Amino acid sequence: MNCRAEVLEVSVEGRQVEEAMLAVLHTVLLHRSTGKFHYKKEGTYSIGTVGTQDVDCDFIDFAYVRVSSEELDRALRKAVGEFKDALRGSGSDGMGQISLEFYQKKKSRWPFSDECIPWELWTIKVNVVNLANEQERQICREKVGEKLCEKIINIVEVMNRHEYLPKMPTQSEVDNVFDTSLKDVQPYLYKISYQITDSLGTSVTTTMRRLIKDTLAL
Amino acid sequence: MDTDLSSQDRKDLDKFIKFFALKTVQVIVQARLGEKICTRSSSSPTGSDWFNLAIKDIPEVTHEAKKALAGQLPAVGRSMCVEISLKTSEGDSMELEIWCLEMNEKCDKEIKVSYTVYNRLSLLLKSLLAITRVTPAYRLSRKQGHEYVILYRIYFGEVQLSGLGEGFQTVRVGTVGTPVGTITLSCAYRINLAFMSTRQFERTPPIMGIIIDHFVDRPYPSSSPMHPCNYRAGEDNGAVYPSVEDSQEVCTTSFSTSPPSQPAALGVGSADMGYPVLFAGGLHAAHPHQLIGPGKEGGVPPIPSQPAHGTQADQERMCTPLDGVHYSAATPSSSEDTETVSNSSEGKCGSPHDLLETIFVRKVGAFVNKPINQVTMANLDIPFAMFAPKNVELEDNDPMVNPPDSPETESPLQGSLHSEGSSGSSTGNTHDDFVMIDFKPAFSKDDILPMDLGTFYREFQNPPQLSSLSIDIGAQSMAEDLDSLPEKLAVHEKNVKEFDAFVETLQ
Numbered sequence: 001m002n003c004r005a006e007v008l009e010v011s012v013e014g015r016q017v018e019e020a021m022l023a024v025l026h027t028v029l030l031h032r033s034t035g036k037f038h039y040k041k042e043g044t045y046s047i048g049t050v051g052t053q054d055v056d057c058d059f060i061d062f063a064y065v066r067v068s069s070e071e072l073d074r075a076l077r078k079a080v081g082e083f084k085d086a087l088r089g090s091g092s093d094g095m096g097q098i099s100l101e102f103y104q105k106k107k108s109r110w111p112f113s114d115e116c117i118p119w120e121l122w123t124i125k126v127n128v129v130n131l132a133n134e135q136e137r138q139i140c141r142e143k144v145g146e147k148l149c150e151k152i153i154n155i156v157e158v159m160n161r162h163e164y165l166p167k168m169p170t171q172s173e174v175d176n177v178f179d180t181s182l183k184d185v186q187p188y189l190y191k192i193s194y195q196i197t198d199s200l201g202t203s204v205t206t207t208m209r210r211l212i213k214d215t216l217a218l
Numbered sequence: 219m220d221t222d223l224s225s226q227d228r229k230d231l232d233k234f235i236k237f238f239a240l241k242t243v244q245v246i247v248q249a250r251l252g253e254k255i256c257t258r259s260s261s262s263p264t265g266s267d268w269f270n271l272a273i274k275d276i277p278e279v280t281h282e283a284k285k286a287l288a289g290q291l292p293a294v295g296r297s298m299c300v301e302i303s304l305k306t307s308e309g310d311s312m313e314l315e316i317w318c319l320e321m322n323e324k325c326d327k328e329i330k331v332s333y334t335v336y337n338r339l340s341l342l343l344k345s346l347l348a349i350t351r352v353t354p355a356y357r358l359s360r361k362q363g364h365e366y367v368i369l370y371r372i373y374f375g376e377v378q379l380s381g382l383g384e385g386f387q388t389v390r391v392g393t394v395g396t397p398v399g400t401i402t403l404s405c406a407y408r409i410n411l412a413f414m415s416t417r418q419f420e421r422t423p424p425i426m427g428i429i430i431d432h433f434v435d436r437p438y439p440s441s442s443p444m445h446p447c448n449y450r451a452g453e454d455n456g457a458v459y460p461s462v463e464d465s466q467e468v469c470t471t472s473f474s475t476s477p478p479s480q481p482a483a484l485g486v487g488s489a490d491m492g493y494p495v496l497f498a499g500g501l502h503a504a505h506p507h508q509l510i511g512p513g514k515e516g517g518v519p520p521i522p523s524q525p526a527h528g529t530q531a532d533q534e535r536m537c538t539p540l541d542g543v544h545y546s547a548a549t550p551s552s553s554e555d556t557e558t559v560s561n562s563s564e565g566k567c568g569s570p571h572d573l574l575e576t577i578f579v580r581k582v583g584a585f586v587n588k589p590i591n592q593v594t595m596a597n598l599d600i601p602f603a604m605f606a607p608k609n610v611e612l613e614d615n616d617p618m619v620n621p622p623d624s625p626e627t628e629s630p631l632q633g634s635l636h637s638e639g640s641s642g643s644s645t646g647n648t649h650d651d652f653v654m655i656d657f658k659p660a661f662s663k664d665d666i667l668p669m670d671l672g673t674f675y676r677e678f679q680n681p682p683q684l685s686s687l688s689i690d691i692g693a694q695s696m697a698e699d700l701d702s703l704p705e706k707l708a709v710h711e712k713n714v715k716e717f718d719a720f721v722e723t724l725q
Contacts, residue, residue: 027348030344030347030348031341031344031345031348034270035259035260035261035263035270036261036262038261038262038263046263047263047270048259048260048261048262048263048270049259049260049263049264049267049270049271049272050259050270050271050272050344051256051257051258051259051260051271051272052255052256052257052271052272052344052347053254053255053256053257054254054255054256054351056254061357063254063351063356063357063360064348064351065255065347065348065351067259068256068257068258068259068272069259148352149352149353152348152349152351152352153349153352153389155348156345156348156349156391156392157390159341159345159392160341160342160345160390160391160392160393162338162341162394162395168333183261184259184260184261185259
């Protein structure tokens with residue numbers, strides 16, 4: 001199966017990195033999360049309810065909607081925080097990318113570990129700019145806000161193509177498709193990784209895995 | 219393969235489309251209320267959360283939507299439209315966006331209604347939640363309050379985009395194919411937000427006894443801000459409009475993981491479709507109080523208890539809570555025919571004491587008060603009377619409203635304040651030299667009382683000289699200063715290194 005890949009690019013000021021990344025990641029996860037599944041007898045299941053909430057950005061003239069789940073928000077903030085710190089680190093000229101990958105697990109027989117098969121990959125390329133004065137910052141606030149609006153429209157357009165989505169799993173398979181560790185919502189299995197382009201042009205890959213019932217490689 | 223829809227599937231599909239339409243309206247209207255929305259996730263299905271999304275139902279909005287639908291569903295040639303418009307405190311209005319829920323003929327016969335269509339409709343609602351925050355009207359709606367409010371109107375039928383101005387843009391939220399057609403949700407929004415004033419100079423008389431500021435303490439107890447604006451007297455909040463729960467319809471929350479060939483077990487209630495509703499066209503009540511957000515910044519301008527601005531008000535619902543209202547007709551002192559909406563607040567005399575003067579009076583300029591139909595030069599007790607137009611209809615000639623292009627002071631009042639020594643000069647029209655007129659400061663009557671505003675102006679324009687600047691003392695201190703200069707310079711030169719170090723710390 002081919003993995004659907006989408007790339008978004010943004011140029012932001014340093015202090016806007018976190019909010020811009022969260023806005024994009026939360027918008028994607030809003031579309032890729034369902035309510036909690038409750039399996040009943042006879043192969044039926046019911047689905048819980050997903051709440052949403054508005055988030056206003058402090059450094060960007062922008063607002064977005066995210067899933068009402070503090071656990072999910074914390075996980076994303078942790079990943080974005082690490083990305084932001086890495087971007088600031090030495091050797092970086094302010095360029096990097098953060099990736100959100102949705103995958104399915106395919107059980108393999110012992111002694112092989114389960115395979116992770118990605119089915120959708122979102123990559124956000126970030127270019128951090130330095131601004132000289134307050135007037136430029138104000139312009140940047142508005143411009144980045146407009147750019148993010150365009151990105152949200154792009155994301156929605158992709159989501160509504162109704163391309164491949166994993167089949168709804170049976171109870172025994174649900175953990176191969178969904179992240180069932182959260183108590184209030186159920187996103188598809190995902191992981192976030194990032195790359196920083198250092199000044200030499202080489203990339204330093206750091207992967208932060210976010211897996212439930214993780215199977216360690218032998 | 220059986221391509222015809224089973225009756226159960228047909229019923230389910232109709233119900234999904236109906237509730238999708240209702241939820242779409244809720245999402246759009248709630249996104250324009252001007253408040254941040256927050257709903258909780260729940261791991262247990264409640265049976266009343268359609269499409270597994272926590273979207274609250276504002277009863278009046280549901281009621282309006284049902285009235286517009288009139289028991290029909292969006293179909294080919296029959297779209298459900300939600301029009302979002304902006305209305306200023308002066309009565310001017312402008313359409314901002316039109317959200318359209320349409321159906322076309324492209325059918326997807328093989329799609330599973332109870333599962334795939336339902337989930338895709340859920341996805342489309344999430345997309346709608348996201349898109350409603352990125353169109354320009356969202357930011358406008360978050361700032362609504364004194365100067366303008368956001369209204370919505372639901373209609374059914376052909377989409378009318380002419381009110382959006384030139385060059386409007388469209389964004390497609392998404393599509394969902396069904397066996398009876400493809401549902402499309404899109405938005406056309408205005409991008410030219412320069413306010414093209416369509417104001418008529420013959421205005422309706424100002425509303426009396428209504429207050430512009432929702433949350434400001436007012437000295438007039440009869441105009442309490444908490445009066446609900448209500449076209450139907452004696453109406454209780456929520457008592458009139460049936461909530462969705464009353465419909466006895468449960469939403470699908472159970473799905474099956476069985477293969478498609480087997481019948482799916484659904485927890486669907488009775489597919490009762492009958493909502494006898496007529497398309498809304500008449501007078502409606504405004505929102506009940508429960509929509510008021512307690513933390514709303516700046517308050518909300520109420521609307522008049524009777525429609526003051528023509529039939530448009532009848533058909534439009536406020537997206538904000540409303541009370542008995544007054545829109546002060548004060549125009550900004552630098553207003554011109556076109557002004558951007560964001561500038562509409564500049565120069566407004568919004569202070570409460572102005573209300574005394576605005577009731578019964580039409581303001582054509584910030585510093586000019588004149589009663590309607592009584593504008594003659596002789597009995598005008600206004601400052602800079604020569605600037606008042608002779609004909610009240612010809613607002614175009616009013617320099618306070620339309621400042622002439624040729625060189626002019628920023629405002630006549632400012633000109634007089636900055637004048638040197640003269641008590642009341644101001645530039646006349648461009649053809650004359652300076653004209654001496656009596657100095658009559660704005661908001662001031664004749665200078666009968668001592669220490670009136672005029673007296674204050676005169677005094678502060680001619681303050682006594684500072685003692686240090688008086689000639690005798692000044693001359694003496696100057697001589698002393700000059701003598702002490704060399705000593706001071708010597709001291710400073712000694713401390714050069716300290717100064718340098720200090721400058722270093724600043725960099």
